[in-house]
Amino acid sequence: MQEQEDTDIxxxxxxxxxxxICIAFIVLGALAIYFYGPNQSQVEITEVDSELIRDGIHVRTGLVEAGGLQTVITNCTTCHSSKLIIQNRMGVEQWNSTIRWMQKTQGLWELGANQKVIVNYLVKNYPPLEKGRRQALTNIDWYRLNE
Ligand code: HEC
Structure with a gap:
């Protein structure tokens, strides 16, 4: 018994x-991982105000700010991106027939009086582009082909 107590002492x-020492290592290790561990990439989420208008463009959808915008957003951006609208430029009849096509085949609802508001907005802001002929070339630097 006496021996046992001696070794205890x-x-x-x-x-x-x-x-x-073990505890110190664990704490130091934890601190090291905390401060120097894999970078928690700090993704900054900047919330875009869904109604923000900048330079005449509705930022969230990219659509031109003009009368009828809200009607278009409500009726035309639920199934597909507004990009599909922006990249298409058409006249009244073509916009109407695109709408008719979506109503017949894609489940677009009846727009009622809103159809006129929407088509007016579209024709005003996304009319067909007048491409025209390219300008005649000037200042041409002709050169002789060497054979
Ligand atoms: C019920 C769903 C739905 C709604 C609402 C809807 N669309 Fe569409 N639209 C579609 C589908 C589906 C397509 C085909 C998408 C594709 O080709 O990937 C389409 C295609 C289009 C296209 C491209 C047509 C083409 O010839 O390529 C345009 C432009 C368009 N939609 C405009 C509109 C406008 C303007 C409105 C609002 C009046 C609208 N959409 C609302 C479903 C919808």
């Missing part, structure tokens, strides 16, 4: 020190 402080 010798070892106990050593165990304490060892345990303290």
């Amino acid at each position: 010798i070892f106990k402080p050593i165990y304490k020190v060892l345990i303290l």
Whole structure:
């Protein structure tokens, strides 16, 4: 019994020190991982105000700010992106027939009085582009082909 107590007296402080060293390593390791570990890429989520208008463009949809915009957003951007509208430029009859086609085949609802508002908006802001002929070339630097 006496022997046992002797060893206790010798070892106990050593165990304490060892345990303290272990704890110190664990804490240091945790701190190191916390501060120098894999970068938590800080994704900054900047919320775009869904009604923000900048330079005459409704930022969320990219549509031109003009009378009828809200009607178009409500009726025309639920199934597909507004990009599909922006990249198409048509006259009244073509816009109407596109709408008719979507109503017949894609499940677009009856627009009622809104159809006129929508088509007016579309024709005004997304009319067919007048391409015209290209300008005649000027200042041409002719050169002779070497054979
Ligand atoms: C019920 C769903 C739905 C709604 C609402 C809807 N569309 Fe569409 N639209 C479609 C589908 C489906 C297509 C085909 C998409 C594709 O080709 O990937 C389409 C295609 C189009 C196209 C391209 C047509 C082409 O010839 O390529 C245009 C332009 C368009 N839609 C405009 C509009 C406008 C303007 C409105 C509002 C009046 C509208 N859409 C509302 C379903 C819808």
